[in-house]
Amino acid sequence: MTVVIPCLDEAGALPGVLAAVPPGYRVLVVDNGSRDGTADVARLHGAAVVTEPRRGYGAAVQAGVAAAPEGIVGFLDGDGSMDPADLPGLVDALDDADLVVGRRIAVEPGVWPLHARLGNRLLAMRLRRRYRVDVHDIGAMRVVRRSTLLALGPLHPRFGYPLDLLVRAAAAGLTVVERDIDYRNRTHGRSKVSGSWRGTAATVRDFWAVR
Template identity: 65%
Template sequence: MVLPCLNEAEALPGVLAAVPDGYRPLVVDNNSTDGTAEVARAHGAEVVTERRPGYGAAVHAGIVAAATPIVAVLDADGSLDPAELPALVAELDGADLVIGRRRPVAGLRWPWHARLGNAVVCRRLRARYRLPVHDIAPMRVARRDALLGLGVTDRRSGYPVELLVRAAQAGWTVRERDVTYRPRAGGRSKVSGSVRGSIIAALDFWRVL
């Protein structure tokens, strides 16, 4: 289980405590300044250091370092529950990639700019690539070797969109499953936490599309 991290020390203890039995947490520290790596090690996680900044760089480093035939990737901010991963893995029987579609809990304020960007990108993915997706896969599972074989090159925010595009081009069967989306357990989102962050991510997304 790959957890790309940039300053997630506050949320990590809760995330790691929820990891299901049999799953090996691998935290990728992407230039954190808040002791993320130390917190991860103190709670039993393996830590990989990735100096190249960017979400895609952290995810790729984690997948390369993973030693399991199936790899799961999810955000480490506490908004997603690792306990839901086994249900996604079970969907791999007959699929190549299974992604989580975020369903906000009651009362969660999901910023309009983040929701709008997500909806526009996913509409494009459905129309152009015939992908049955409504979210850009903040939680996903796939077979490691096949995932690396797709050759995703984006090392910034565009990584999950390029992953979906390349999966479609490779003829992969992609399934989507609802997952619970909760408030962050700490810190501030690097993307949806600001209009600027969302704009940067949107530009990365459209560059890939």
């Protein structure tokens, strides 16, 4: 299995994340334009690095998928907010599903800014009602077979990716399963998405464009 970690300026958090990856998993860090030495830190801690010139979370994820070998691909953030030890449980659930997504459960205080929590709930509700996908979170830890993902075609290049993926998976009739995962504050560095109003606004705009 290959673990793809999209990273933009995560040099501080990345060593802790990489150290927690279960043995035997191959790691691909996808960097696009970090200025803090993220790529060097990744290599130093045993990860392969893919460089993607196009900016954006979705572009980074899709570059990682393209570079990964056939088989199962897992995804998580590089900011220390998710525990790679949750990945094997998601892989087990893939026996009865096409796509397994992590439902983030806060295990320390202050993890969800109010606007992020509300926006997330609203979008998840829309997904359940409109697309019949039984999820309660639009998160970023997921496990899927590479071939399944590639068959969905190109998805949103920026922060719309996580939602676009779920909508397309539903449209393709895939079985989507949700599993609880631990969620913490990022361990180092700055938020690109939910921690700021600017990031949240960009995310909502991208999410809405998904349709």
